[in-house]
Amino acid sequence: xxxxxxxxxxxxxxxxxxxxxxxxxxxxxxxxxxxxxxxxxxxxxxxxxxxxxxxxxxxxxxxxxxxxxxxxxxxxxxxxxxxxxxxxxxxxxxxxxxxxxxxxxxxxxxxxxxxxxxxxxxxxxxxxxxxxxxxxxxxxxxxxxxxxxxxxxxxxxxxxxxxxxxxxxxxxxxxxxxxx
Numbered sequence: 001x002x003x004x005x006x007x008x009x010x011x012x013x014x015x016x017x018x019x020x021x022x023x024x025x026x027x028x029x030x031x032x033x034x035x036x037x038x039x040x041x042x043x044x045x046x047x048x049x050x051x052x053x054x055x056x057x058x059x060x061x062x063x064x065x066x067x068x069x070x071x072x073x074x075x076x077x078x079x080x081x082x083x084x085x086x087x088x089x090x091x092x093x094x095x096x097x098x099x100x101x102x103x104x105x106x107x108x109x110x111x112x113x114x115x116x117x118x119x120x121x122x123x124x125x126x127x128x129x130x131x132x133x134x135x136x137x138x139x140x141x142x143x144x145x146x147x148x149x150x151x152x153x154x155x156x157x158x159x160x161x162x163x164x165x166x167x168x169x170x171x172x173x174x175x176x177x178x179x180x
Contacts, residue, residue: 089126122179
């Protein structure tokens, strides 16, 4: 059985073809950036922490892949991308093995998500991995779920996937596909 992040990768890989523009909204340790670059997509990745960029650069170099890495918050995506995108991925929460006070915030996440949904092409997908077992995590989880629950059904299909018998706030996946 696939865990939520593995499922996110599989669902995104179904629609991404070489040359597609895709966004890693929270590059973190670089795993998603490397995954997307490995699909031969044009990847633009964001993070507010220099440590995240350094880790991602190292992973990309080891994999002999490239991506455009931006030291800025995902809420500023519109300042860097003006053309349509095929996909995006978010890993909400904090950067593992770093300052747990630096977390994604509901306000900036919803701002970034709103912009990316507008940029998303028909048939494009956005994956949101929601980690919420930290201070501030429940508020962001609830805000994101309220937002995506309100997306027009005619325009977007929204699905949720995650374990139900796991302890300690198991992360879950929200997938969005643009229908129109």
